[in-house]
Amino acid sequence: MTRNVPKSAVILAAGLGARLRPLTDLCPKPLVEVNGTPILHNALRNLEAVGVEEVTIVVGYRKDAIQYACGRRFGELKINYLETSVFDCTGSAFSLWLARDVLLAGDCLVLEGDVFFEQDALRYLMASEVPDVAAVAPLGELTQGAAVLLSDSGFISGFCMSKAAAGFVAEGPRLFKTMNLLRFSAPTLKTTIVPALDDIVTSGAIRAYADELVAYLIEKRGLQLGAARCKDLRWCGIDSVEDLRIAELIFQRRSPPLTSRQDDK
Numbered sequence: 720m721t722r723n724v725p726k727s728a729v730i731l732a733a734g735l736g737a738r739l740r741p742l743t744d745l746c747p748k749p750l751v752e753v754n755g756t757p758i759l760h761n762a763l764r765n766l767e768a769v770g771v772e773e774v775t776i777v778v779g780y781r782k783d784a785i786q787y788a789c790g791r792r793f794g795e796l797k798i799n800y801l802e803t804s805v806f807d808c809t810g811s812a813f814s815l816w817l818a819r820d821v822l823l824a825g826d827c828l829v830l831e832g833d834v835f836f837e838q839d840a841l842r843y844l845m846a847s848e849v850p851d852v853a854a855v856a857p858l859g860e861l862t863q864g865a866a867v868l869l870s871d872s873g874f875i876s877g878f879c880m881s882k883a884a885a886g887f888v889a890e891g892p893r894l895f896k897t898m899n900l901l902r903f904s905a906p907t908l909k910t911t912i913v914p915a916l917d918d919i920v921t922s923g924a925i926r927a928y929a930d931e932l933v934a935y936l937i938e939k940r941g942l943q944l945g946a947a948r949c950k951d952l953r954w955c956g957i958d959s960v961e962d963l964r965i966a967e968l969i970f971q972r973r974s975p976p977l978t979s980r981q982d983d984k
Contacts, residue, residue, distance in 0.1 A: 724770040724845055725826035725902060730762060731814045731929065732832030733779030733806040738959045747781035749832040750788055751957065753966045758835050758957060759785065763793045765838040769845060771828065773797045775821045777814040779806025811929040816916040822908045829929070831899035835966050836954035840900055843952075849874075849945030850904035853933075855895035856949050865930050867946070869893050875944045878934035895946065897930060898954055911942060 736748030743751065749759035759776075766774060774796050778785050782802055791798055801817045803809065811831065821827065828844070840854045853875060855867055870876040870893075879894070903912060915936055919927050936942035955966035 725828050726770075726772045727821060727824065727826075728766050728771050728774045728828035728830060729815065729818045729821055730759070730774060730776045730830045730832050731811045732759060732785060733777050733782075733803050733809075733814045734811070734832075735780050735807060736833070739957070739963065742960065742963070743780075745781070747778075747784055748957070750781075750784060751963065753835050753955075753957070753963065754970055756835075757788065759789065759832055760793075761835055762830055762832070763789065763796055763798075765836065765841055766828070766830075767794045767796045768838050769841045771796065773799065775799045775801060775818050776832070777801045777803065777817055779803040779814075805925075808926070810926045810931075812916060812919050812927040812932045813925045815929050815932075816920050819913050819916060822903070822913050825905045827903055827905075827908060829901045829903065831929070831956070833957045834899050834954065835957060835970065836898065836900065837952045840898060840947075840949050840952050840954060843947040843949055844900060844902045847902070847945055847947050849943070851907045851943065852902050852945040852947050854898040854900040854949050855946045856898055856952070856954060858894050858896050865897055865934070867895050867897050869895060869946055873946055875937055875946055877938055878930065895948070898949065899930065899956060901933075901944075907942070911936060911940065915940070 732749040734748060736743035739748055739751060750757045763774065776785065776798060778800055779802065786800055789798055803814060803817055815829065844852055844854055858866055866879040867875045868877040915932055919932065937944055953969050955962060955969055957963050957966055
C-alpha cells in the first residue's frame with residue numbers, strides 16, 4: 720500500500736564540486752547538465768511529479784546561480800533556500816543540520832544535489848511500507864563510494880565506506896549502492912536524525928557527510944532504515960567528469976531537455 724507522500728523535501732546543494740573542475744569553475748555542480756538538463760532541474764521535476772509541494776535547497780558555492788536557475792517556484796513547487804558561507808570546510812551533514820527546522824516539521828525527503836535519476840525512484844520510496852527508507856540500486860563492477868549491506872529482512876544493516884564498492888562482491892546479492900535519496904518519518908527526524916545532527920555540530924565534526932551519519936545511526940544507534948530496491952531504473956551520482964560521461968550514456972534516450980527557468984509566481 721502506498722504511504723502518504725511527504726509534502727516537503729530537502730536538497731543538499733552547497734558543495735564545491737571540485738572533482739568536476741573545470742566544469743564547476745563557474746557553474747555549481749547541481750547545475751551541470753546531463754544531455755542538456757541540469758541535475759537539479761531533473762530532481763525538482765521529479766519531486767513535483769510525485770506530489771511534493773515545497774523544497775528547501777541548501778546552497779553555498781555559486782548560490783546565486785542556483786537561485787536564479789530555479790527561482791522561488793519551479794512548476795508547482797515552492798522553493799526556499801538556506802545559505803551557508805562555510806561550504807568549503809563543511810560536509811553534507813552540516814548542510815542537513817542547517818535544514819533542521821524543515822526536518823522537524825514533518826515527514827521529509829532528503830536528496831543529495833548531484834544525483835540524476837528517474838522519477839520512479841521516488842515512487843519506490845513512497846510505496847515502501849517502512850516509515851524510513853533509502854533508495855538503493857544493484858552494485859556495478861566499477862561502482863565507487865559507499866555501498867550498503869542488506870539484512871535478510873530487507874533493512875540496511877551496514878555501510879561499506881570509503882572504498883571501491885566492487886571490493887565487497889563477496890557479499891553477493893546482499894550488497895547494494897545507496898542512491899542518496901531518502902525518506903524519513905517525522906518521529907525519526909525528531910527523535911533520532913536532528914539530535915544526531917546537533918551532536919555532530921556541537922562536537923565540531925562539521926566535515927562529516929550525511930551518509931556517514933546514517934551509517935553511524937544504523938550500526939550504533941539501531942536506526943531501522945528500509946531499502947527501496949530500484950533494480951531496473953536509470954540513475955547516476957555525479958562526482959567527476961567520468962561520472963558525467965557515464966550519466967550521459969545512461970540517459971542518452973531521455974525526453975527533450977528541461978532547461979528553462981521557472982519564473983516566480
